[in-house]
Amino acid sequence: xxxxxxxxxxxxxxxxxxxxxxxxxxxxxxxxxxxxxxxxxxxxxxxxxxxxxxxxxxxxxxxxxxxxxxxxxxxxxxxxxxxxxxxxxxxxxxxxxxxxxxxxxxxxxxxxxx
Amino acid sequence: xxxxxxxxxxxxxxxxxxxxxxxxxxxxxxxxxxxxxxxxxxxxxxxxxxxxxxxxxxxxxxxxxxxxxxxxxxxxxxxxxxxxxxxxxxxxxxxxxxxxxxxxxxxxxxxxxx
Numbered sequence: 001x002x003x004x005x006x007x008x009x010x011x012x013x014x015x016x017x018x019x020x021x022x023x024x025x026x027x028x029x030x031x032x033x034x035x036x037x038x039x040x041x042x043x044x045x046x047x048x049x050x051x052x053x054x055x056x057x058x059x060x061x062x063x064x065x066x067x068x069x070x071x072x073x074x075x076x077x078x079x080x081x082x083x084x085x086x087x088x089x090x091x092x093x094x095x096x097x098x099x100x101x102x103x104x105x106x107x108x109x110x111x112x113x114x
Numbered sequence: 115x116x117x118x119x120x121x122x123x124x125x126x127x128x129x130x131x132x133x134x135x136x137x138x139x140x141x142x143x144x145x146x147x148x149x150x151x152x153x154x155x156x157x158x159x160x161x162x163x164x165x166x167x168x169x170x171x172x173x174x175x176x177x178x179x180x181x182x183x184x185x186x187x188x189x190x191x192x193x194x195x196x197x198x199x200x201x202x203x204x205x206x207x208x209x210x211x212x213x214x215x216x217x218x219x220x221x222x223x224x225x226x227x228x
Binding site: 002003006007009011034040041042043045054056058062063064067069072074075076078082100104108111112 | 116119121123125141154155156157159168170172177179181183186188189190192194202218220222224225226
């Protein structure tokens with residue numbers, strides 16, 4: 001086993017926040033702080049026009065990724081941590097920082113040994 | 115809905131390939147080609163000593179991530195594509211390029227609308 005990955009989807013978000021780099025990065029940084037993660041490097045892309053934002057954080061503990069879809073008010077977030085961690089309060093964070101009205105979460109163990 | 119994500123875990127891989135940047139990048143590039151994806155930017159980190167490799171590819175279509183664990187022969191791969199795609203032949207590719215003996219795959223729809 002090499003840890004767990006959480007797939008977190010938020011719906012009913014505020015489109016303006018999903019287009020706002022500071023809001024999206026602010027959420028990522030809050031997750032890093034809350035879970036005690038360590039960022040090695042990041043790559044962030046703001047898609048043009050009505051498009052959303054993608055941010056990928058390369059962590060010592062694996063990865064943190066986010067994609068926003070302002071046209072539908074949806075955000076999709078992954079947090080993969082190869083060492084044990086308590087999950088972040090996903091619904092609370094996505095609600096506070098992006099205005100998400102509904103959040104669905106699933107947890108997936110990764111890398112089962114033979 | 116905003117597409118599907120595949121979580122692909124390979125076991126029994128050749129440790130030397132999991133430490134080899136060219137092998138890991140070669141797998142990522144084959145997935146990009148096979149699935150007709152478009153790379154916006156990449157970030158790759160080779161962990162020191164006996165550590166593995168992490169690569170994150172930021173795609174027009176979402177993301178492609180990989181983590182290797184040479185100490186256990188395990189690789190964990192994510193492919194998230196926000197537009198419809200046929201999956202890559204995961205077991206075949208991980209077997210050919212990393213020597214994986216067993217591959218487990220799960221597919222997860224992302225971003226269900228309210």
